[in-house]
Amino acid sequence: MRKTVSRKQVSSPNRTMVRRTLFLMAVCGILAFSVLAVRLYILQVRDHAKYEELAMSQQLRETGTSAERGTIYDCNMNILAMSANVDNVYLSPAEIAMYNEDRELIADKLSEILGLDREDILKKTENNGSWYVTVARKVEKETADKVREFKNEYKLKGVRLESDTKRYYPYSSLACHVIGFVGTDNYGLDGVEAQYDSALCGTSGKYMRLANAYGTALLFDQYEGYTGAENGLDLVTTIDLTIQHYVEKSLYQAVEDYDIQNGAGAIAMDVKTGKILAMASIGGYDLNNFLDVSDEAKKAIEEAPTQEEKDQILADAQRLQWRNKTLSDTYEPGSTFKIITLSMALEEGKVSLDDSFFCGGSVQVQGRTNPVRCWKTSGHGSQSLTQAVQHSCNAAFVNIGMRVGAQAFYKYCDAFGFLELTGDSSQQLTAKTGIDLGGESGSIWWSEDTFYSEKNKSQLAAASFGQTFTITPLQLITAVSACVNGGYLMQPYVVESLLDEDGLAVYNHKPKVVRRVISEETSKTVCSILEQVVGDPNEGTGRNAAVAGYRIGGKTGTSEKVSYEAQTGKKEYIVSFIGFAPADDPQIALLVMLDSPGSGSGVYVSGGQMAAPTVGKMFADILPYMGIEPKYDESSEKADKPVPDLNGLSVDDAKTKLSENGFDCRLIGSGTTVTAQLPLTGCVIAEGSTVIIYADASPSATLETMPGIKGLSYADAVKELSKYGVFARSNTVVRDAENQKVLTQSVKAGGDIKHGTVVEVTLVSDDESILGRY
């Protein structure tokens, strides 16, 4: 049968085959594609945002572009800290391999430009799998440009640079404790750099670019996103660089002159606003190398036997040099605190200028077996209130403190910002000034229960002359400023304003009156009494702080480090002086504290002998700079004088002119007309100095050896120097050239010195009558 079926009928597809093909056509041609289309719709349209974000998160590489850190200025817009652009140099060994770049050449050149080990760099170039190997961080522009040049010259893809910033401090260690420093990640670690970090650092920007799976660029720049960095604000501090410089200069000099063992601190404050004009702490450090320690510490580290000890010494030395003594250290202020006791007693009406106080050398205090001794064991006898302050008489101040009473005393200490009464009378008391700097310590005071004890008045008695509690130097100068500025306790501050990029202030500090503590009248009285402490050449214990032509008030302080003595058995002192000027309208207060003078200086350890002249020197520099005109009276006329112009005069006329001016004369040469003189015209030198005149001769170029004049009276020193053709000038007030002794000389004994040099000396009055630890 089959054979009969025609060929055509047999070979054509049957019905089933057609049906099944139509089915496949529907499934494979329409249905399946519809499913795929729906699937694509879900992925590409419905969930597009989700996948795009996920894809972007791997394709986009974000590079933070650092915001430029704000500049820090002093009050006269001198730059204290600034950021500069630097580069990090790194290698991309994967690309070095890919483009077959010359490893030897790269190692040779980079080691030469960057001053690094060649083998080290060569090893880094062979790290084939990596796209980022750091070679050098924070490379300065000049060096980085050389690397860039090299890279471009050889068209190297494997040598790369990225920008970074570095902080520079043009004045290295000046005001280091106020300015502070930043770490390698440009994050403020100390000082205003830390305190105002968020304002200074700004907001970093973002640079986004597409990258391939290796993190390097695509073949075409398809997408780049950039969010601009918002630069940090510039910061204007209250620090006056010139004042800071004067303060540090004298403070460092004091540390050297008096063999200070444990550092020193000084603060200059605008008494009317609480503005910190200068703040110094010794030892300082170079802000540009803040990790670097002193040579002594380095030596100790070298000598230390174990690594652990080395690390410990280094860490201790760093902590010590970073410590701002003026606000981190608390100390017993001693007699400088008498200003506070005096102010509260006057304000409360417990004492008046007409009161008299008797000192027999000691005073009995309820609750104490031993009487409280005055520094002058023979006693001051009968004294007025002003004299009691001038003498810094402890006996009188115990009396004054008792008159004020324990409760009122604490109330005023609270008002002056030394402590905060909490209501819990059994608790030790403390307080801070709230200055805009980190690291401020709180004061330590007895609890009210202890202090108010009826049976034991010894706390009150000792507190009256500044002992049995500890405060920071900053607290003291803030409170003393209130005593002399009319009674306003100001909050101290170091930042004046924050400026945006256009120099517009986005923040201006307004001086903050914490509270009014004493009246205008009391303040005036305090000023006039304190002026007598410095200004009275006979009775003032602070007379060494006097500056010719200026009215300066102040108070000395010498305190035993009681707890230190209890721990070590060694007697050590902190000597201090707090002064202000001008006394009739105080503008600036200065506090100097010297921690632990050594016995090596030969100067009697006391605030009056060490801290007062230091403050005096500072005032002598600062007050003229501040534009405060000196007013000379009769007594100051005895001071040093300028040398008149003698050139061209006859020898006789010159001699007459010199003697009229109070100078002696020495003639060299045989001529009749003066052809040269030493010192030169206008040089200010001590009265009675022997001026050298040359007649047909000229000064010899021979160098002399500087003699030691420390300890000589000023008059003797001038005579001694005359022998060498050298002259003297005093930076302290010359009241009594016979009795004021030379404390320091600007040219070291034994050094070479030219004829005609003027040596600057510091004088102290050290007559027996005022020698004491006041």
Place this chain on the structure above:
Amino acid sequence: MQYGSAELRIKETKDKTKRAGMDISFLALVVILLAIGVTMVLSASFARAYFDPGGVTKGKATYYFIRQFIFAALGVAAMITCSRLPVGFYKRFSMPVLIVAVILLMLVPIIGTNANGAKRWIGLGAFTIQPSEIAKIGIILAFASMICARRGRMKSFRYGILPFAAILAAIVGLLVLEPHFSASIIIVAIGGVMLFLGGARLIWFIAAAVAAGGGIAVLLTMFPYASTRITTWRDPFASTSDEGYQIVQSLYSIGSGGLTGLGLGQSRQKYLYLPEEHNDFIFSVVCEELGFIGALLILTLFALLIIRGYWIALHSADRYSFLVAAGITTLLAIQVILNVAVVTNLVPCTGISLPFFSYGGTALLMQMAEMGIVLSISRDLPAGRVGG
């Protein structure tokens, strides 16, 4: 009318010396898809070729493109040649092609080249050939021929199923040795489709589906790499850095393309994120660059080509032509659908290339030759159907 039939007679006499024209629609669709495909190889491959992480191209960005372009040209030549050969030629060589394919498959374990832990290629001078590609067309041609020979007996198990199943089993066995999972699936699928079209009873397909389910279960237990694929398929984001990496990168590509795409050449995923971006996953790059609209357009072109392929089958007068045209069309459809389903994670990941798009010489040549066979069949369509 008289006049008309005279015209027809003249045409019929002409046909004896020269065959009718091929199906222009089918040809046009193939050429358009091939052109887009080769362009996409350039776009998808140049990043990898440039960065050359495998050290293959020496940084030459057009490395893959130039090779694919040459194969495309050879492919066009192969298509034209195949379209000129008469259908009878294929029928005569149906069995020999399958036999050659089987012999080559048997040679693979002996002289095959190893890549990625599998032996699938035989080196032939500068080129490599993949015997499984030849096996696919071999199955279509041989089964079509066998079905024609067994007409009327296709409903019986002995004649309609057994010989076919034996051949499939032998080939799958050889493929499992390589191992080549995706080729096995396609071979089994296309073999099944041939039987389905040939009129085998539906009950056998139900039975086969059950057997396939069991077989897959066995395969999953035999090959651990297969079972992890299932886990990865269900939640690729659970292992974005290892097993799921490829599919996750593919989804990123497709999804980030959005409605209109990033633009031709603008893919970001091809910058070494997406593996196999110019091979099995080229469609992900298409989606990323041309967007949903572009992807849909290309799928539509494929769908039209497939429908036209079935149309040619349906209109062929001869059973063998019908089976071969439908078989080749289905083979094309299976590969396109499975590839897109894989890259969109509709089915578990397996290596199936996208016809006309994926980089690969043998596969492209074979596909073009297959298209040539369909075009050859289209020449024999009864008059009035041509170009319809």
